[in-house]
Amino acid sequence: MNPSNYIVLSAMLFSIGGIGVLVRRNAIIVFMSVELMLNAANLAFVCFARMNGSLDGQVVAFFVMVVAASEVVVGLALIVTVFRTRRSASVDEPNLLKY
């Protein structure tokens, strides 16, 4: 057993998050899946830092967390705004810019 198990776990979580983004239609669940994908990438960063014996990977994971937090704030505000006008949290509803 070596640290690459963490990378495999990270790849699995990333794919599960991808399935959630593509299959689910509720905007909030899609958003949670995006968070899961970001976390999977973070796990890979932390593991790479440990494999290479340098803290740079942890700093990058820290930056990913900062960006994810601000992304959550703006994204949830968007969901609330869309819900207020369309009365729906489905990602298929906002289709006015389709054509």
Add this chain to the structure above:
Amino acid sequence: MNTGEAVVFWICAILAVSGAVGMVISRKAVHSALWIALTMINLAILYVANSAPFLGMVQIVVYTGAVMMLFLFVLMVVGVDSSDSLIETIKGQRIPALLLTLGLGILLVWGIGSSLTGAPDAGLEQANTIDGGNVQGIAHLLFTSYLIPFEATSALLITAAMGAMVLAHRERWVVKPTQKMLSIARFRTGGHPGNLPNPGIYARHNAVDTPALLPDGTPLPESIPAPVRARADIAPVDHVDLHDVRAISEGHSK
């Protein structure tokens, strides 16, 4: 990786993957939020196992603390029972999407997993002790080589906060009614000045359905609360009871 870490890894990995799968297959969004909170906590434990205690704590505080609470808050605003619609906007999109992502997952796991068999495992013991600890080491890097990105994140956070305020702000289109306007509107339609009379309480049964009595002995239906009045649940005035009550209140016993 020693035995203890292997045990921690397998427990947390299984819990994290089951949390992720539960998040994707839950019908209700609240259940999804709880499942992904499980995943986040297990990832935090795995960070600590990877000698990243600072990131583990940040993961718990930021993700399970702040982000998931924000998600739950928005879920409550949007409506807890807003489950998925089964209508596919793009016909037959689900199955190919599922298969392609599964293919991506197999490719990632197989490709990366097999390429990492002889990977180095330097460990962070030296990097964590050189500045006196993990937090000090990260702080050293943040304020030296990563100073510019670190400053940029402050601009990002301020922009995100501003963006959320602008997006969630709702302009008031009508004037907020003052207390004076409210009372004028109330009395123009013939509202009752002051409180309505209480129901007549004779603590013998469900007292709120007992109407209060006017001085001449007639019952006053307005003294019954409106919901009780709406289902016509008004107790008839029992004059024998009334006689008893009057006798008790005047100090005579029967």
